[in-house]
Amino acid sequence: MPGTDGEKNALERGRRPGRTLATSLTAVRAVIALAARAAPWQTAGCVLASLVSGIIPVATAWLTKLLLDRLVGHAPMSSIVALAASLGAVGAATLVLPRLIRFLTAEVEREAGLLARERLYTAVGDLPGLSRFEDPDFLDRLRLAQNACGTGPGQVLNGLLGGMRSLVTVVGFAGALVSLTPLLAPLLLLSGILTLVMELSLARRRTAMMLRIGPMERREIFYSDLLSTVEAAKEIRLFNIGGLLRERMLRERRHANSARRAVDLRELTGHGALGLVAAALAAAGTLWAAYQVHEGLMTVGGVVVFVTAIGNTQSTLGSLAEQVAHSQEAVLLFEHYRTITATGSDLPVADDPRPAAGLSGGIEFQDVWFRYSDDHPWVLKGVDLRIPAGSSMALVGLNGAGKSTLVKLLCRFYDPGKGRILWDGVDIRDIDLESLRKRISTVFQDYMQYDMTVAENIGLGDISAMDDPRRVRKAAERAGVDRAVEELPHGYQTLLSRLFFMESEKESAEHGVILSGGQWQRLALARAVFRDGPDLVILDEPSSGLDAEAEHEIHRSLRRYRRGRTSLLISHRLGAVRDADTIVVLAGGKAIEEGSHEELIAADGEYARLFNLQATSYRGDA
Numbered sequence: 001m002p003g004t005d006g007e008k009n010a011l012e013r014g015r016r017p018g019r020t021l022a023t024s025l026t027a028v029r030a031v032i033a034l035a036a037r038a039a040p041w042q043t044a045g046c047v048l049a050s051l052v053s054g055i056i057p058v059a060t061a062w063l064t065k066l067l068l069d070r071l072v073g074h075a076p077m078s079s080i081v082a083l084a085a086s087l088g089a090v091g092a093a094t095l096v097l098p099r100l101i102r103f104l105t106a107e108v109e110r111e112a113g114l115l116a117r118e119r120l121y122t123a124v125g126d127l128p129g130l131s132r133f134e135d136p137d138f139l140d141r142l143r144l145a146q147n148a149c150g151t152g153p154g155q156v157l158n159g160l161l162g163g164m165r166s167l168v169t170v171v172g173f174a175g176a177l178v179s180l181t182p183l184l185a186p187l188l189l190l191s192g193i194l195t196l197v198m199e200l201s202l203a204r205r206r207t208a209m210m211l212r213i214g215p216m217e218r219r220e221i222f223y224s225d226l227l228s229t230v231e232a233a234k235e236i237r238l239f240n241i242g243g244l245l246r247e248r249m250l251r252e253r254r255h256a257n258s259a260r261r262a263v264d265l266r267e268l269t270g271h272g273a274l275g276l277v278a279a280a281l282a283a284a285g286t287l288w289a290a291y292q293v294h295e296g297l298m299t300v301g302g303v304v305v306f307v308t309a310i311g312n313t314q315s316t317l318g319s320l321a322e323q324v325a326h327s328q329e330a331v332l333l334f335e336h337y338r339t340i341t342a343t344g345s346d347l348p349v350a351d352d353p354r355p356a357a358g359l360s361g362g363i364e365f366q367d368v369w370f371r372y373s374d375d376h377p378w379v380l381k382g383v384d385l386r387i388p389a390g391s392s393m394a395l396v397g398l399n400g401a402g403k404s405t406l407v408k409l410l411c412r413f414y415d416p417g418k419g420r421i422l423w424d425g426v427d428i429r430d431i432d433l434e435s436l437r438k439r440i441s442t443v444f445q446d447y448m449q450y451d452m453t454v455a456e457n458i459g460l461g462d463i464s465a466m467d468d469p470r471r472v473r474k475a476a477e478r479a480g481v482d483r484a485v486e487e488l489p490h491g492y493q494t495l496l497s498r499l500f501f502m503e504s505e506k507e508s509a510e511h512g513v514i515l516s517g518g519q520w521q522r523l524a525l526a527r528a529v530f531r532d533g534p535d536l537v538i539l540d541e542p543s544s545g546l547d548a549e550a551e552h553e554i555h556r557s558l559r560r561y562r563r564g565r566t567s568l569l570i571s572h573r574l575g576a577v578r579d580a581d582t583i584v585v586l587a588g589g590k591a592i593e594e595g596s597h598e599e600l601i602a603a604d605g606e607y608a609r610l611f612n613l614q615a616t617s618y619r620g621d622a
């Protein structure tokens, strides 16, 4: 669904990241604030050490000049010893400081990365709806943001500190050059500025390229996941589609590689041209200095400073440009992190939401229209329904009729385009979302299989009671999975995974167990019924994977569980829904029939047709 203006602005800002200097500066400020928050002492240490290490090359050159001039001028030994000692101290700092800076920035990177990850995943986890997860643009940006918060803060900080260090060195040498030769200094600075401009433009190109290849890389990951996961392995082998998938994966990689190659080539030619200019400038400068010494206009020490200054200024300007460009690249990537963390809610939040009260009246759909986005067709076209509190409703209809969509609206993963859903007469948009969802227990059609222990798979239904083995066991009994669990190697503590295993089980040969589809489904059911006293129970195809006996048993158990609670049951097996108080047939985006089983059979409409079709095929009638 379309987002708010604020969200659009945030996404728009991210769509053309770094278009303005102001945006980049804001991102830099955000990185510095993040680093200072996550690791204040280490950040301050980095800044200080970088400033000192920036002065070192200039100090070394000047101390060398002074030493040479005093040696040539036969100055007293004490001043020569003092200069030599100072050079030794500066040399020691040259060796130690880079390692200290590396250690401190790595520490800042670790801490800031941790904080950035926490903020990113909190922002993503706090999104109340599902629409963002179905938006490819958001997913691309999320992937870049995940990359950015790994090494991004460290890269930006490294770039900034390196830039600062280089700047101090360049300013120092520029001062030395100006004092020796006012003519050449501006030329050298000009070549440095050219390098800087080029590096910045390259960084922008690289970031734009990364956004462009995002969808390719996501498709590549999709194909490579297919090729390396057990879920897909059966079909891949049976249908012999491994070659096709591999080729598609490689095609995406080739496209991404060619985009990367184009940017690399541009960098190569740009750097080559600038290298030639810098070499010509350095040669001209050295010739000029030699001529000055020959004419007696410059001392030998002056030549040392001059030659060092030329070499250092050029290389430092080059690395300054590279550092600025690298941090610019990281800043632009970090923009995606900022965009995601600033996206805000994907559903409107009421100014003063009310807590959801225990359901006493009922739930009502009033002329509910819904489509997944403006580009999608309407799925629901004016649904009117009422589920009185304490009653059971069954929803039936053909594939794609919109049954699961209706469930998602009831859990408020999306808002209707038109119409309202009322909880005891209150629009659910005005109810505090967390309190609403606490009152609902759902088995989704596409339920989750967590690579965790059996107890955790059940306990996730209500984490406040997760450690209560008695309740876990009771939920398993209700879902008819208790006997199967007891036969597992570690009972409720058995890890349901072949992907990874727990530290304690590393040495054990029997780590990780895989359940059958029906057993997984019963666990999902156990997770839903683990919730203590939900007001509304939604079961979307809870028994589709169960054998006939298990299905019969489960429905008997669920009937007991649903008794006295409001419930919504979706099933294609019409025998399972016939005892619901009301059965609703959804077709063409509307509730076209409503009544008890007997009433609908007597009405001889769509429900009767579907029911008779199933009954006939079971009996094997013509």
Ligand SMILES: Nc1ncnc2c1ncn2[C@@H]1O[C@H](COP(=O)(O)OP(=O)(O)OP(=O)(O)O)[C@@H](O)[C@H]1O
Pocket: 134, 372, 376, 379, 397, 398, 399, 400, 401, 402, 403, 404, 405, 406, 445
């Ligand atoms: N996330 C989505 N984005 C876009 N369209 C969707 C999405 N989910 C479902 N749809 C579309 O909405 C329509 C209704 O789907 P829904 O899953 O609600 O049907 P259903 O009645 O539950 O079907 P089934 O009996 O097969 O489970 C379908 O046409 C489907 O393609």
